[in-house]
Amino acid sequence: MTRRAPTNFPILDVLAERWSPRAFDQDATLTMADLSPAFEAARWAPSANNLQPWSFIVGFRGDETFEKIAATLSGFNASWAPHASALIVTVTHTLTASGRQNAFARYDLGQAVAHLSIQAQADGISLHQMGGFDIEAITEALGVHEPLEVVTVIAAGIAADPATVSDEVAEREFAPRERKDASEFVR
Ligand SMILES: Cc1cc2nc3c(=O)[nH]c(=O)nc-3n(C[C@H](O)[C@H](O)[C@H](O)COP(=O)(O)O)c2cc1C
Numbered sequence: 542m543t544r545r546a547p548t549n550f551p552i553l554d555v556l557a558e559r560w561s562p563r564a565f566d567q568d569a570t571l572t573m574a575d576l577s578p579a580f581e582a583a584r585w586a587p588s589a590n591n592l593q594p595w596s597f598i599v600g601f602r603g604d605e606t607f608e609k610i611a612a613t614l615s616g617f618n619a620s621w622a623p624h625a626s627a628l629i630v631t632v633t634h635t636l637t638a639s640g641r642q643n644a645f646a647r648y649d650l651g652q653a654v655a656h657l658s659i660q661a662q663a664d665g666i667s668l669h670q671m672g673g674f675d676i677e678a679i680t681e682a683l684g685v686h687e688p689l690e691v692v693t694v695i696a697a698g699i700a701a702d703p704a705t706v707s708d709e710v711a712e713r714e715f716a717p718r719e720r721k722d723a724s725e726f727v728r
Contacts, residue, residue, distance in 0.1 A: 542700055546718055559662040560718065561669040562700040563621040563710045569699040571601065571626040571666065576697065582660030588649035594634040595650040598683055601627050606683070610694060613679040618671050618694075621710050625669070625696035630679065636688040650692055661697065669696040 544560045546552075580597065588594060600607030602625070610628040611619070622628065633650040637643045658668045671694045679691050703711035 542702060542714065544714075544718060546720075549723070555659055555663045559658060560667075562667050562714065563669065564701040564703045564706040564714050565621070565625040565667070565696065565698040566701040566705075567624045569626050571697060571699075573599065573601075575664070575666065576627065576629075576661070578664055579657045579661040579666065582656040583653040586649070586653040586656040588652065589643065589645035590637070592634070592637065592643060592646075592649070593653075594643055594646040595653045596632045596634070596689070598630040598632065598685075599627055600629075609682040610674075610679065613675045613682060614671070614694065615673045615675060617709075618673045621706070622669070622671065622694075622696040624701075624706075625698035627697040629668075629695040629697055630683060630685075630691055631693045631695065632685060632689050633692050634688060635690055647692060654693070654695070657695075665699070666697055667700040670694075671696065 542562070542564075543558055546557045546560070548557055576599065583595065583597070584593075598606065598610075600610050602623070607628050610630055611623040614622050631650055631654055633646045635643055635646050654670065658670075661668050674694050676691060679685075679694070683691070685691050703714040
C-alpha cells in the first residue's frame with residue numbers, strides 16, 4: 542500500500558511516500574543487516590558540536606528486547622505495534638562533553654530519526670514513531686540511566702494490506718493525510 546502525500550510542490554519521492562502505517566505484515570521479519578543502512582543514515586545526521594547525542598535499542602519480534610518494549614506500549618499502540626518486525630527505542634544523551642545540559646540533544650536525536658526514517662523508506666521499510674508508552678517502565682526494563690533518556694519508540698516493518706488487519710486498524714490506514722499549509726508556518 543502507498544499513501545503518497547498530496548503535496549503543493551514537488552518534493553523527493555521518498556519524502557512524499559513516507560507515512561506511518563499501523564498495519565504491519567505480521568509474517569515479515571527484519572534483521573540488523575536490513576536496518577543497517579537506516580542506522581548508517583542516522584549516523585551521518587548533523588548535530589550540535591557533532592556530539593551525536595543519540596543511541597538506539599533494537600528488539601526484533603520474538604526476542605526478549607522486543608517483548609520488553611512491547612509490554613510498555615500504551616493504549617491503541619499496544620494492539621498494532623507488536624505486529625511490526627522490530628521495535629526501536631530512541632535514546633538521547635542529555636549532557637555535553639563538559640557535563641552541561643545539551644540544549645540540542647532532543648533536536649539532534651530528532652534529526653537522526655528523520656535520516657533513519659527516510660533511508661528506511663527508501664529501503665522499503667516503514668517506520669511508525671510513538672510517544673505512547675510507559676516511560677518509567679521502559680527505562681527500568683531496558684536499564685537506561687542518566688544522563689541517557691528514552692524519548693520515543695519506533696515500530697519498523699513492512700506495511701501490510703489493510704484488508705489483512707482489524708477494522709479498527711484498517712480504518713486509520715484510509716484516513717486522509719493532512720497538513721497545515723506552509724503559509725501557516727513560514728513567514
Ligand atoms: C514524537 C512522535 C510521537 C508519536 N506518537 C504516536 C503514538 O503514540 N501513536 C501513534 O499511533 N502515532 C504516533 N505518532 C505518529 C504521528 O501521529 C504521525 O507521524 C502523524 O500523524 C503524521 O502522519 P504520517 O507520519 O503518516 O505522515 C507519533 C509521531 C511522532 C513524531
